[in-house]
Amino acid sequence: MKPIKKFFDNIRPHFEKGGKLERFYYTYEGFESFAFTPPTVTKVGSHIRDAIDMKRTMIFVVVALLPAALFGMWNVGYQHFLAIGQESTLLANFWYGFLKWLPLQIVVFAVGMPIEFIFADIRKHEVAEGFIVSAFLIPLILPPDIPLWMVAVATAFAVLIGKEAFGGSGMNIMNPALLARVFLFFAYPAHISGDKVWIAGLPDTMSGATPLGIAASGDMSAMPSIMDRFLGFIPGSIGETSTLAILLGAAFLLYTGIASYRIMISVFAGGFLMGVIFNLWGANDYMMIPAWEQLTMGGFAFGAVFMATDPVSASQTNTGKWIYGFLIGLLAVLIRVFNPAYPEGIMMAILLMNVFAPLIDHYVVQANVKRRMKRAQFAVKKIKGI
Amino acid sequence: MSRSIKLKKGLDIQLLGEAEKVIAPLETLQYALKPTDFPGIFPKLLVKAGDTVKAGTPVFYDKYREEIKVCSPVSGTVTDIVRGEKRALLEIRIEADKDQEYLDFGKADPSALSGDEIKEKLLTSGLWPSLIQRPYAVVADYDKKPKTIIVSGFNTAPLAPDMDMLVHGHGPEFQTGLDALAKMTDGVVHLNLKKDAPVSKVFEKSKNVQINYFDGPHPAGNPGIQLHHLDPLNKGQVAWYLSPCAVMRIGRLFLTGKYDDSRLVALTGSEVKRPGYYRLTGGAQLKEMFSNNLSDAKNRIISGDVLTGTKIPEDGYLGFYDNQVTVIPEGDHSEFLGWIMPGFKKYSTSRAFFSWLTPQKKYRLDTNLHGGVRSFVVTGEMEKFFPMDILPMYLIKAILVKDIDQMENLGIYEVGPEDFALAEFANTSKENLQKIVREGLEYLRKEMN
Numbered sequence: 001m002k003p004i005k006k007f008f009d010n011i012r013p014h015f016e017k018g019g020k021l022e023r024f025y026y027t028y029e030g031f032e033s034f035a036f037t038p039p040t041v042t043k044v045g046s047h048i049r050d051a052i053d054m055k056r057t058m059i060f061v062v063v064a065l066l067p068a069a070l071f072g073m074w075n076v077g078y079q080h081f082l083a084i085g086q087e088s089t090l091l092a093n094f095w096y097g098f099l100k101w102l103p104l105q106i107v108v109f110a111v112g113m114p115i116e117f118i119f120a121d122i123r124k125h126e127v128a129e130g131f132i133v134s135a136f137l138i139p140l141i142l143p144p145d146i147p148l149w150m151v152a153v154a155t156a157f158a159v160l161i162g163k164e165a166f167g168g169s170g171m172n173i174m175n176p177a178l179l180a181r182v183f184l185f186f187a188y189p190a191h192i193s194g195d196k197v198w199i200a201g202l203p204d205t206m207s208g209a210t211p212l213g214i215a216a217s218g219d220m221s222a223m224p225s226i227m228d229r230f231l232g233f234i235p236g237s238i239g240e241t242s243t244l245a246i247l248l249g250a251a252f253l254l255y256t257g258i259a260s261y262r263i264m265i266s267v268f269a270g271g272f273l274m275g276v277i278f279n280l281w282g283a284n285d286y287m288m289i290p291a292w293e294q295l296t297m298g299g300f301a302f303g304a305v306f307m308a309t310d311p312v313s314a315s316q317t318n319t320g321k322w323i324y325g326f327l328i329g330l331l332a333v334l335i336r337v338f339n340p341a342y343p344e345g346i347m348m349a350i351l352l353m354n355v356f357a358p359l360i361d362h363y364v365v366q367a368n369v370k371r372r373m374k375r376a377q378f379a380v381k382k383i384k385g386i
Numbered sequence: 387m388s389r390s391i392k393l394k395k396g397l398d399i400q401l402l403g404e405a406e407k408v409i410a411p412l413e414t415l416q417y418a419l420k421p422t423d424f425p426g427i428f429p430k431l432l433v434k435a436g437d438t439v440k441a442g443t444p445v446f447y448d449k450y451r452e453e454i455k456v457c458s459p460v461s462g463t464v465t466d467i468v469r470g471e472k473r474a475l476l477e478i479r480i481e482a483d484k485d486q487e488y489l490d491f492g493k494a495d496p497s498a499l500s501g502d503e504i505k506e507k508l509l510t511s512g513l514w515p516s517l518i519q520r521p522y523a524v525v526a527d528y529d530k531k532p533k534t535i536i537v538s539g540f541n542t543a544p545l546a547p548d549m550d551m552l553v554h555g556h557g558p559e560f561q562t563g564l565d566a567l568a569k570m571t572d573g574v575v576h577l578n579l580k581k582d583a584p585v586s587k588v589f590e591k592s593k594n595v596q597i598n599y600f601d602g603p604h605p606a607g608n609p610g611i612q613l614h615h616l617d618p619l620n621k622g623q624v625a626w627y628l629s630p631c632a633v634m635r636i637g638r639l640f641l642t643g644k645y646d647d648s649r650l651v652a653l654t655g656s657e658v659k660r661p662g663y664y665r666l667t668g669g670a671q672l673k674e675m676f677s678n679n680l681s682d683a684k685n686r687i688i689s690g691d692v693l694t695g696t697k698i699p700e701d702g703y704l705g706f707y708d709n710q711v712t713v714i715p716e717g718d719h720s721e722f723l724g725w726i727m728p729g730f731k732k733y734s735t736s737r738a739f740f741s742w743l744t745p746q747k748k749y750r751l752d753t754n755l756h757g758g759v760r761s762f763v764v765t766g767e768m769e770k771f772f773p774m775d776i777l778p779m780y781l782i783k784a785i786l787v788k789d790i791d792q793m794e795n796l797g798i799y800e801v802g803p804e805d806f807a808l809a810e811f812a813n814t815s816k817e818n819l820q821k822i823v824r825e826g827l828e829y830l831r832k833e834m835n
Binding site for chain 2: 004005019029033034035036037038039040041042044045047048049053054055056057059060073126128129130167168169170231253256257258260262311312314316317318321330331364365368369371372373375376379380
């Protein structure tokens, strides 16, 4: 610990005003504050402050991702060895999946971090931590065999167009991680849809459809059991398959108070309600899937817990959060059932509602304003004695 | 008609170092008036170094509202005029005489005077700045009658002094003050007390006033919060508020004819060895209070409470509106990988630290900012600590973009910086909300006048 402190103290002068590397000060600051919490004290306003900060908040989301990520790595291996018909151990499964995940993660960081640091140095603000979460999210919502250069392009797109173009962390309109995925989905659909991409190293002769793909094809006989879907022993994007692991993360986020329970509950409620409506309608087999089973399929749970709750792109008023989440759930199930071209309805639903979140907030804010206006008019009437 | 109001939002931060109920006198001859204490006053000096003053002699006045004067709390000699950047007036130091002389403003019975006569008396005697108004949270304008006056009879801020200690035995002064205030408004004077808490006899026996009860954590004791729930302010209306000590000061003026700013001050905080009460006169130098009484740590001394007070040096002076001094440790230290450490001793309103496993009854918090300043990311956080029907984050954003219409629509006339203090404490992005609100209020006031 002391040598590290000494190291930072030694190189600090180069980055400070007048130093050779002055223009990279914020990159330096990013690394230093990562190693040591800054010794800054309050100057104006409240003299004491809550111990929470952005780093802690973001890291806790990453911690919440761990169950889904670890299970996902194991599942990548499990699906692979199952498909090629080879016996395997728990550790071998995990190791195989880990080696599939690691390059994706490295590429995302290698592309995204420099962009973040460059923009921080240009704009002269401290490096925001939002990207840490996006960076861990991106590999988990991709199929294991996706080409790395595509991941690089998608990450650059998400960070540049999705975030920095709007002014950086806190200013973006859409969720950057989902933006990376939707970019791949429209730019390279063959690599992120269909029934060939969800199992690593899948032999050409075999099909590895996800439950969503199976449901969309209408052949329900191939559907894995509900237990398999809930626990996650199914093909899919790396981190999305196990609803149970995701719910563990959700419990952690709700307990620590980092994610909004309003959004999480309302997404599940919206999806469930749409499922019930479809059950009653019952026009085809897809509609007949029990409402609650809809919530275990595809990325629904992952989206509800980790994507919809992104505070920046979600509604910001408490009332708005209920509406926003509810509509996401509703639309997600609606899209996946009605449009076989977009089996992953949750991705579309969240991005769509990201765009509409400010509108929802606008009406919530206007309601508050109207209450105040009404009060003022009442007061005037009282004075005039009307 | 007494009302009882329950507030749920807010937070009582439990800190170490509550004042014990013992009173000691504080002897000093050094006093100072700090124009920066008075919100909304642009000071113009009336004295220069070397002048002699009496208790009640005007020392400076407001450039834009010339009848508002601030007077010397003691008789003595002006020793020094301290200026800061751009010649901003920081302190007018006065060395007190051994024997105090008071200007005589004349005894009077407020019930026999008209509202205008009372106003005149408060303006000439320098007691007017005790009155703060909403909108803008500044020293009250004298040309507008308030629709209501709020006196908060309890203070919910961390380590706040016990109100009964401050007013005990001053019943006649308090009542006379209330009588004077009642003459200045066509509406009601509200005296708000904490529900289900021991009530001071002085408050209990008060007449000519409507007594209401509030239940809930800090900031339930803030007059702005109480105003919002009792009689919310609309555009064009004015309300005043003042502390019980200011009411007593006004009462004393009418009973004795003197400007007598003697008050009790609670010395609190984890770094104080013997926290307790001191009897002194407003503007006093506090040095004596601290000798052999503070821990050896590097400390921050605050005139006021930890959420809204002002940092002062060890030889600094008490703020005009303060009945409390708090001493807490400075937090200029770093922590290795602090963002992932369990944080058993950290205090947070979130449960992102494991301190909920080892809850302490009371905390020793320092002045560390705990992180860097960021854009707003986390939402719904301010709302938890803001018990008004106002959307705090939207209001802050309207202020930041200087959108006057939106500020009005979102209720800026009802808020003061101190109402945002808890939200500022809890803010993950470490934005200085109180400063933003103060600047917004100043901007609006300038644009409106």
